[in-house]
Amino acid sequence: MISNSAQFELMSEFRAKCKKHNLKMTPQRVTIYQELVKAKDHPGCEDIFERVHKKFPDISLDTVYRTLSTFADIGVINQVEGYGEAKRYDPNTGRHHHLRCLKCNSIVDFQDTTFNNLRIPKSVEKSFVVNNIKVILEGLCKECAKK
Amino acid sequence: MISNSAQFELMSEFRAKCKKHNLKMTPQRVTIYQELVKAKDHPGCEDIFERVHKKFPDISLDTVYRTLSTFADIGVINQVEGYGEAKRYDPNTGRHHHLRCLKCNSIVDFQDTTFNNLRIPKSVEKSFVVNNIKVILEGLCKECAKK
DNA sequence: TATTATATAAGAATTATTCTTAATTGCAAG
DNA sequence: CTTGCAATTAAGAATAATTCTTATATAATA
Numbered sequence: 001m002i003s004n005s006a007q008f009e010l011m012s013e014f015r016a017k018c019k020k021h022n023l024k025m026t027p028q029r030v031t032i033y034q035e036l037v038k039a040k041d042h043p044g045c046e047d048i049f050e051r052v053h054k055k056f057p058d059i060s061l062d063t064v065y066r067t068l069s070t071f072a073d074i075g076v077i078n079q080v081e082g083y084g085e086a087k088r089y090d091p092n093t094g095r096h097h098h099l100r101c102l103k104c105n106s107i108v109d110f111q112d113t114t115f116n117n118l119r120i121p122k123s124v125e126k127s128f129v130v131n132n133i134k135v136i137l138e139g140l141c142k143e144c145a146k147k
Numbered sequence: 148m149i150s151n152s153a154q155f156e157l158m159s160e161f162r163a164k165c166k167k168h169n170l171k172m173t174p175q176r177v178t179i180y181q182e183l184v185k186a187k188d189h190p191g192c193e194d195i196f197e198r199v200h201k202k203f204p205d206i207s208l209d210t211v212y213r214t215l216s217t218f219a220d221i222g223v224i225n226q227v228e229g230y231g232e233a234k235r236y237d238p239n240t241g242r243h244h245h246l247r248c249l250k251c252n253s254i255v256d257f258q259d260t261t262f263n264n265l266r267i268p269k270s271v272e273k274s275f276v277v278n279n280i281k282v283i284l285e286g287l288c289k290e291c292a293k294k
Numbered sequence: 295t296a297t298t299a300t301a302t303a304a305g306a307a308t309t310a311t312t313c314t315t316a317a318t319t320g321c322a323a324g
Numbered sequence: 325c326t327t328g329c330a331a332t333t334a335a336g337a338a339t340a341a342t343t344c345t346t347a348t349a350t351a352a353t354a
Contacts, residue, residue, distance in 0.1 A: 036236060036238045037238045039238065043236065044234055044236075045233065048236075068234070071236075075240065077236050078239075078240055079235070079236055080235050080254060081229065081254075081281075082229035082231065082233070082235065083228065084229065084232070084234030085229040086192065086193065086229070087215070087231030088190060088191045088226070088228075088229065089183060089189065089190065089191075089215050089218075089226055090226075091180075091186065093222065093223070093225055099271065099275050101275075107189040107228075110270070110271055112268045112271075114266070121257070124246065124259075124284060127288070127289050128248075128255075128284065128288055128289065130246075130284045131249065132285050132286070133282065133283075134281075134284075134285060135280065135281070135282055136281040137267065138279050138280075140278070142274050142275065145276045
């Protein structure tokens, strides 16, 4: 549950960030944002569309796609795994970790002892059977960092 | 570079795992597997299709999709981020981590101090600008674990 | 070598996402 | 409070990614 005051604060931050990025406050944007904040299930575009559609029958699916993507760009929300891209595969089944470039989408393997030896938190063990731990460092590869 | 003997061993393991899962050794499967082992770029189905197609002009795209998916199911290769699924979003922009159920695709947030404080390896810093560290525990949620 | 369950190619179908265009609307300036 | 315009939207077409259907071919086993 989110308290009323927390909800209010979230909304002000949202408005501030939109203003900062010259995004107009449209009812579609407000509704989509509020609907996502309510969600506990890391929904997809179609999910949000269905929920928003009840209160806002004229909204188009395209607007939901565009709006969520814009929100993620300016950092008011985050995209989570999967990323809506094509499937990709790795022949290396041994323990290793990934650097993922957010710009060119390259994925590079790396090794790290600390990451190899992470322990599963006790609290998690009670509610989840863990098969594997993935550590993904997201950012920019050397080439993309050069702008 | 993979040595000849390592390559040979990989191939025997591959054959063994296929046999164990009652998968026939077809030339398509062998070629697709070998092509993936050669790849260093975590390729997608289309990528593999293009590479295999040169040596095997009659192979169908569907076979590549099906075969890679089967291989991942029996664990000879792994699927990596993204997962070829629809985009999903998270309104929580604060630091947290995810449990991802491989069966029902649910994603649940969790907190962990150790994971919050992971350090970026020195070796990575030289070649990559890290924006954020993601820790994802993959496995089965309580409901799915009950089978 | 004959049998049979499995795997394949081909193309249709489905799903996810983006693009195009014309109409609409926030919002800043007067 | 009106006006003007750039930003935003709805609608549907277009594209991309993936899966399904079906008839044919083929590994593996007897």
